[in-house]
Amino acid sequence: MPDRSDRSTAEPLEFREATKRYPGAATPAVDGLSLEVPAGEICVLVGPSGCGKTTAMRMVNRMNEITSGDILLGGRSVKDRRPAELRREIGYVIQHIGLFPHWTIGENIATVLKLQGWDKPRIAKRVEELLDLISLPPDTRDRYPSQLSGGQRQRVGVARALAADPPVMLMDEPFGAIDPINRERLQNEFLRLQAELRKTIVFVTHDIDEAIKMGDRIAILQEGGKLAQYAPPAELLMYPASRFVEDFVGSDRALKRLALQRVRDIDLWTAAPIRVGTPTSEARAKIEESDVPIGLLVDESGRPQGWLSERALAGERVTKDLRSPAEPLLDLDAVLRDALAQLLSSETRYGAVVDSKGTLAGILSLEVIQHFLHAAPAASPTGADLLIE
Amino acid sequence: MTGPALAFLGDFGEAIEFIFKERESVSGGVQIGGLPEMLGFTATHMYVSIVALVIAAALAIPLALWLGHLGRGDFVATATSNVGRAVPSLALLAFFISFVGLGYTNVIFVLVLLAIPPLITNTYVGVRQVDRDTVDAARGQGMTGIEIVRKIELPLALPAIFGGLRTSAVNVVATATIAPLANVQTLGEPIITPQTYGFVGQLGASILVAVITLLVDFIFARLQRAVTPAGLKLASPARRRRFPFPTRRSPKSA
Amino acid sequence: MIGLPIAQGLQIQKPGGADDCVASNGFCPEWIVDNIDRYWTPLLEHVYLTVAPVAIGFAFSLALAIVAHRRRWLTGPIIGITGIFFAIPSVAAFFLLQPITGLGYTTAMVALVSYTLLIIFRNITDGLRNVPAETRDAALGQGMTERQVLYRVELPMAVPEIMAGLRIATSTTVGLAALAVFAGAGGLGSEILVDKRFKSNVVVAGGLAVLLAAAFDLMILGVQRLMTPWRRARA
Numbered sequence: 001m002p003d004r005s006d007r008s009t010a011e012p013l014e015f016r017e018a019t020k021r022y023p024g025a026a027t028p029a030v031d032g033l034s035l036e037v038p039a040g041e042i043c044v045l046v047g048p049s050g051c052g053k054t055t056a057m058r059m060v061n062r063m064n065e066i067t068s069g070d071i072l073l074g075g076r077s078v079k080d081r082r083p084a085e086l087r088r089e090i091g092y093v094i095q096h097i098g099l100f101p102h103w104t105i106g107e108n109i110a111t112v113l114k115l116q117g118w119d120k121p122r123i124a125k126r127v128e129e130l131l132d133l134i135s136l137p138p139d140t141r142d143r144y145p146s147q148l149s150g151g152q153r154q155r156v157g158v159a160r161a162l163a164a165d166p167p168v169m170l171m172d173e174p175f176g177a178i179d180p181i182n183r184e185r186l187q188n189e190f191l192r193l194q195a196e197l198r199k200t201i202v203f204v205t206h207d208i209d210e211a212i213k214m215g216d217r218i219a220i221l222q223e224g225g226k227l228a229q230y231a232p233p234a235e236l237l238m239y240p241a242s243r244f245v246e247d248f249v250g251s252d253r254a255l256k257r258l259a260l261q262r263v264r265d266i267d268l269w270t271a272a273p274i275r276v277g278t279p280t281s282e283a284r285a286k287i288e289e290s291d292v293p294i295g296l297l298v299d300e301s302g303r304p305q306g307w308l309s310e311r312a313l314a315g316e317r318v319t320k321d322l323r324s325p326a327e328p329l330l331d332l333d334a335v336l337r338d339a340l341a342q343l344l345s346s347e348t349r350y351g352a353v354v355d356s357k358g359t360l361a362g363i364l365s366l367e368v369i370q371h372f373l374h375a376a377p378a379a380s381p382t383g384a385d386l387l388i389e
Numbered sequence: 390m391t392g393p394a395l396a397f398l399g400d401f402g403e404a405i406e407f408i409f410k411e412r413e414s415v416s417g418g419v420q421i422g423g424l425p426e427m428l429g430f431t432a433t434h435m436y437v438s439i440v441a442l443v444i445a446a447a448l449a450i451p452l453a454l455w456l457g458h459l460g461r462g463d464f465v466a467t468a469t470s471n472v473g474r475a476v477p478s479l480a481l482l483a484f485f486i487s488f489v490g491l492g493y494t495n496v497i498f499v500l501v502l503l504a505i506p507p508l509i510t511n512t513y514v515g516v517r518q519v520d521r522d523t524v525d526a527a528r529g530q531g532m533t534g535i536e537i538v539r540k541i542e543l544p545l546a547l548p549a550i551f552g553g554l555r556t557s558a559v560n561v562v563a564t565a566t567i568a569p570l571a572n573v574q575t576l577g578e579p580i581i582t583p584q585t586y587g588f589v590g591q592l593g594a595s596i597l598v599a600v601i602t603l604l605v606d607f608i609f610a611r612l613q614r615a616v617t618p619a620g621l622k623l624a625s626p627a628r629r630r631r632f633p634f635p636t637r638r639s640p641k642s643a
Numbered sequence: 644m645i646g647l648p649i650a651q652g653l654q655i656q657k658p659g660g661a662d663d664c665v666a667s668n669g670f671c672p673e674w675i676v677d678n679i680d681r682y683w684t685p686l687l688e689h690v691y692l693t694v695a696p697v698a699i700g701f702a703f704s705l706a707l708a709i710v711a712h713r714r715r716w717l718t719g720p721i722i723g724i725t726g727i728f729f730a731i732p733s734v735a736a737f738f739l740l741q742p743i744t745g746l747g748y749t750t751a752m753v754a755l756v757s758y759t760l761l762i763i764f765r766n767i768t769d770g771l772r773n774v775p776a777e778t779r780d781a782a783l784g785q786g787m788t789e790r791q792v793l794y795r796v797e798l799p800m801a802v803p804e805i806m807a808g809l810r811i812a813t814s815t816t817v818g819l820a821a822l823a824v825f826a827g828a829g830g831l832g833s834e835i836l837v838d839k840r841f842k843s844n845v846v847v848a849g850g851l852a853v854l855l856a857a858a859f860d861l862m863i864l865g866v867q868r869l870m871t872p873w874r875r876a877r878a
Contacts, residue, residue, distance in 0.1 A: 088786030098781025144876040400742040474814040475856030477821035480849025487842040563732030595738035606730040
């Protein structure tokens, strides 16, 4: 597959005091929304129903006309062009997908290409590329939407939006109609795709967890179409700007932050790895120097065997006398929230973290996690970072 | 003062005069036209129509209600509606004239046959259109089949049933126009005997037929609206189910 | 339904004695075979009296439906007016039109066309309305103009309903065309009236009409199948 990461056609998007007022309504649906989405980033619009997130998204491609204010695509107002022209340059993915049942998959994908007057060979080649991109076999081109599953149709919807390589994409609850298992798969696939294509995307969802997973930046809207906070996920979770944001994000926001991190990313405590037969004086010295006041018995390769009891250090040399087993052994590459879950389900205070070979890498405990949560993050992790390893 | 427009009005003017005032027949010697004669024709017309409609309703509606309740009549409903539309009323009437003969029985028989298809189709579809969940709930509460039909399916299907009655009524009244071919003197009599009644008579009778049929259509339309429960009237089109065969009126065949 | 009268009235005559058969008004296969030619012209006239009104009615209805698609408020009045045309019995209409259009095919055509309007218009409108909102939304969102949405998406998706309307209109018109004789036109109806008491005649003429309706029905169904390959495709 050709490398597209340097061929980014994405453009930045800016909402400038964008307002949508419906005639006869007391309050505006979208009220003076101002935010900037840098090129190549996913901005998630999230909020309770009625907050205007979908309305705001639809103002970008003028499916809803802007009452006042403006929206700038690559610096150019969206009001500049005729709506139909504008929309051909913006990818549009909606919840129920809206594939045309009377067209083949190939014809569906080529919708905008046909509108732009591409010739047949060029269209055929592009369709082939796109089917490959969304991991569907080439013969899908001649099938009809009714023959595909929900997940497959959703992917075709994305391909259709990507066909003309638009600078911006709008996605309105695109995975909302999919079952939870496939939804996660589709989300991951999409994030991988985005890592390659780096489109500027406005993504609407009502699910804060999806927002945290998918977004580079999250815009929380409250009723009346007002912006409550616009920030990267980690910042949102650590410093909610208002009571509303706090409530919306959920009282478990600390846990949500842990879902964005791997064990390897944080500062673990040290423990003294001690082999059988080591002189006890040496062992005690090591234990003194480490963070954890108990010795950890390891084998010749450094794999943890268990925590040493006092009796093990009674004599001249260390014996294999364990107070407790080394389990649970936590994976260095695990998501921090999962590691915490493991720790909580056991009775141990200290969790031994091992790398892919099984060697001791550090110690995880509740205090380590608490310490991490209270320190300011060095970089702002996103859900995408977790996937791209 | 000539020209097609006035001539047009002239013909109509004369025709209306024909309805109300007696005059001498075209062939001479007989008095034709005038209100008494017209009313007589109208009475015959309505008589055969009403009788036929009542008989057809008594036969078709219970049958279709039961089929709809069971959910077994798809084929019957489609077939009758297709056949019913395709058979020309004239052919049917002539068929019975040639095989059975002339007279009231014959005519009423034909009218009943013509009235049945829309009644079956519309009643059947009307019953099928009742929300299955509602019927389920009723069954769950212990209602028997007949009770369900009586208390739930019939009331909810009334608008569709009246739609069918409307179609059939219009069909029947319209077809009764050609009954004189079988010696039953409805309003079609002046139409098929121009030698006596002249074009004026034909036109006058046509006007009456048109007015009466429109009236019947209007009355049944009102009745249909009257039996539509307020809740259904407010339901958006998206909530009403779609059906494989058309629920709309098949028009009168005369 | 028709069993009893047939049993009573049917006297199928053996060949040999065609004149006797005719004289006693039986059902005479030999007579039919001999005289089949005289039904040819009326049949053709009947075909014309069916196809032309439906085609013209379709053109009108389509135009009306497209206009009413944008201006929804027009739908009610259009249905009201075409409904009135529809309710007036054809025989009456044939006469009511004569002062204006005279005796002959024009009158028949005008009346028959007006009957098709309500049916076809309503079917096209329903078909267009039944296009799911999200499909329309997606079409507009991809960058189609309203016109493109109508012609590339909504109308193609409404084909099944439109075809259903054409089928109803056609069978109906076959039936009504039988009465065109009253307007001064030809058709199988005129053959029936030529001798309405002669069984063979009635059966043939009437039967041909029914067969014609069935044939048209199947043809339109066939066209519909051809036009909608996506409905046959199943996962």
